[in-house]
Amino acid sequence: MASIKLSQALQVLEQGVERMDNPAGKAVCLSICDAQGFLVSFVRMDKATLRSIEIAQRKAYSSVRLGLTTAAFDARLKRENIPIGYFADGLLTALPGGSVIHNASGDIIGGVGVSGLTPQEDQELADDLAGFAMTL
Secondary structure: OOOOOHHHHHHHHHHHHHHHOOOOOOOOEEEEEEOOOOEEEEEEOOOOOOHHHHHHHHHHHHHHHHOOOHHHHHHHHHHHOOOHHHHOOOOOOOOOOEEEEEOOOOOEEEEEEEEOOOHHHHHHHHHHHHHHHOOO
16 A cells, blocks of 8 residues: 655645745644554644644544545535544544545555644644645
């Protein structure tokens, strides 16, 4: 099973940090996991909240384990009125901000998790970074 390489993960994180380097001073945690959901690389920007550390990692993990964005997972849970506990995986989260990273063949090679902004902003950045990862 193919997985994202450390060098690629670091480039994705660097891209994320560059995008957050703004006068507004918003800070996030960014997490990259491999195709199995295990952490490859992580960054916590200055002033990012402590709770965002775990949340970003769980968003990346959840996107890979489910094969979809955490925003899509959240929508499914709401649409079908399914408690998240039914999935029997205590690490899953439905908070928007997780996105799947695919390779050129369409295989899942990893996931990206973003935490620290609004849920919609987290998801937009995660989607953008997943798209960037596909160009590497």
